[in-house]
Amino acid sequence: MDERPAPDWLGDVTLGVEAWAGKVEPAPSVEPSSRRRSDDVSRPARSRRRKSRGADPAPKKAPKGDSKSDPEPDQEAIARKILLDTLTGQARSRKELADKLAKKEIPDDLATRLLDRFEEVGLVDDEAFAKAWIASRQPGKGLARRALAQELRRKGIDDEVAREALDEIDPDDEREAARVLVRRKLRSLERFDDQTKTRRLVGMLARKGYGAGVAFGIVRDELALADEDDAGGLMSESDL
Incomplete structure (x- = not known):
């Protein structure tokens, strides 16, 4: 009997059918070495080109407050x-x-x-300033010369400049401003006796810069006028 070598698929039905049908898997193709080398070389090159085409890094900014870059203020x-x-x-x-x-x-x-x-x-202009200051504070706040002089000194006005401006105050205007202050204050002192009224009114005028003699004289006159007005009001009511 002729002995031949047994095929590789002997005992395996699937391999035998595929061999009979001529279905033989082709050997895996192998790329030429030259192509692999060119791809291997070109791949990193392309990667490098892509990186080089990327956005340039942002320029460094000078730190804030850098005296060398900031202009000197005028x-x-x-x-x-x-x-x-x-x-x-x-x-x-x-x-x-x-x-x-x-x-x-x-x-x-x-x-x-x-x-x-x-x-x-x-x-x-300190001279004009002193005159304007007196014109606004003397009639409006009822301040006397002494109080105005203190305010001008705090404003830095020279004493001589202040004295010249204060000399323009009319003494009659100064006394009239004091009388107006007393009349206003008397409205809130009706429930007190004359002694208490006098003490409070004189103290108020002293804080406004009036001397004691002037203050007492004005308060005495205004209290007398207020008493006459009260007496006149009572008499008119009794006549009714």
């Missing part, structure tokens, strides 16, 4: 604006303006130069 312009803003709507004495600039850390030499210039053009 101190003179700042000082001028401070002065103009402070003078808007209300007159100010030179001392008030100087204190404002010092608070804003404006150098003394620059502040002096600007205040001198503002005086030259009439924007700073």
Whole structure:
């Protein structure tokens, strides 16, 4: 009997059918080495090109507050604006303006130069300021010369300048302002006796800058007028 080598699929029906039908799986294809090398080389190159085409990193910003990059502020312009803003709507004495600039850390030499210039053009005038201050405080608040002098001194007005402005106050106007104050205050003191009224009214005038002699004289006169008015009112009622 002719002995032949047994096929590989012997004993396996599935392999035998596939062999009979001629179904043999092709061997796996192997890419040429040159192609693999070109792909291997080109792949990282393409990756590098993609990275190079990416967005450029954001430029570094200079840190805030860097004195080398920030422009120096114009101190003179700042000082001028401070002065103009402070003078808007209300007159100010030179001392008030100087204190404002010092608070804003404006150098003394620059502040002096600007205040001198503002005086030259009439924007700073202590004489005019003193007169305007007296005109508003004397009739409105009923302040006497002594109280007004203290206020002007606190505003930095020179004593000589203040004295000249205070000398323009009419003594009659000063006494009339005191009388108006006493009459207003008397309305709230009706339940007190004359001694208590006198003490409180004189104390009020003293705080307004009136001397003791002037204050007592005005209070005495106003209390006498008030008593006459009360007496006249009672008499008219009895006549009815």
